[in-house]
Amino acid sequence: MRKFLVFVIFVLIVVAVADRGLHYAAESEIASRVEQQYEMASEPEVTIGGFPFLTQAVSGEYDEIRIVTGAIIVDSVQLERVNVTARDVKAPLSDLMTQPSVVAGTAEAKVTLPYSELQKRLPEGIVIENENGKPRMSGDLALGQYSTPVSADLQVSVEDDSIVVTPSEIEVGQTGLGGMDIVEQMLSLQVPVPEMPFGLEVKSIEALPNGVEVMAEARDVELVGTSPAAG
Numbered sequence: 001m002r003k004f005l006v007f008v009i010f011v012l013i014v015v016a017v018a019d020r021g022l023h024y025a026a027e028s029e030i031a032s033r034v035e036q037q038y039e040m041a042s043e044p045e046v047t048i049g050g051f052p053f054l055t056q057a058v059s060g061e062y063d064e065i066r067i068v069t070g071a072i073i074v075d076s077v078q079l080e081r082v083n084v085t086a087r088d089v090k091a092p093l094s095d096l097m098t099q100p101s102v103v104a105g106t107a108e109a110k111v112t113l114p115y116s117e118l119q120k121r122l123p124e125g126i127v128i129e130n131e132n133g134k135p136r137m138s139g140d141l142a143l144g145q146y147s148t149p150v151s152a153d154l155q156v157s158v159e160d161d162s163i164v165v166t167p168s169e170i171e172v173g174q175t176g177l178g179g180m181d182i183v184e185q186m187l188s189l190q191v192p193v194p195e196m197p198f199g200l201e202v203k204s205i206e207a208l209p210n211g212v213e214v215m216a217e218a219r220d221v222e223l224v225g226t227s228p229a230a231g
Helices: 002-037 053-059 093-098 115-119 180-187
Strands: 045-048 061-069 072-074 077-079 081-090 102-113 126-131 134-143 146-159 162-172 189-192 201-208 211-224
Touching: 002 045, 002 053, 002 061, 002 211, 053 061, 077 102, 077 115, 081 211, 115 126, 115 189, 115 211, 134 180, 134 201, 146 180, 146 201, 162 180
Parallel strands: none
Antiparallel strands: 045 061, 061 081, 072 077, 081 102, 102 211, 126 134, 134 146, 146 162, 162 189, 201 211
16 A cells, blocks of 8 residues: 555656646747747746646646736837736647647736836937836926926826827926927827737826836737737
8 A cells, every 4th residue: 555655656746747747838939930930139927837747748627827027129119028828728649749820819908108208209409218107308498598497297198099198287387389289299299009019909097107008908819829929
């Protein structure tokens, strides 16, 4: 009986080691292919949820796969971070290791757009900084021969296919530029929404202290496949 128990324990250890080994290999393979597909500077962090991994691998169905990227450039716009949670993923282990095909039923994502991308499109001399936990524009605004210090909070929204930035609580040091209307106009932005990775569609947007957070979703998501690379 004792020998049998030792044998069972040995088998369980071998299975556990194999499970973790294949788990790591699958995560690494997905990370490598996503990096190549979207021409990233470094591999994303990939986490395959659920335990044990072997039962999911055999069935080719995974409860959840999470992909977190570093900076990625899409349509000449740098996204600071893309955090995707994919569910109902189908990818037989044999295909995963030999063919570029990983498809999820649904995906939810948080995409961070740094304020540096918006600042590039503001008038020269205007910067976006964190002030008391809120983003705020400030600097010297020039028009012709005149210059005046200005500052303003910013509101962000999505309209059609654009991210719209509207200044609010505007403070103007001087009135030489011709009034508040022209200042508001110069500090307003409309930035085309870049084509999101993984076929994600923007659902909402929020201005946070460290950047603009875009909430996005998608169905029938090709996490790894033949989609064109970003750039």
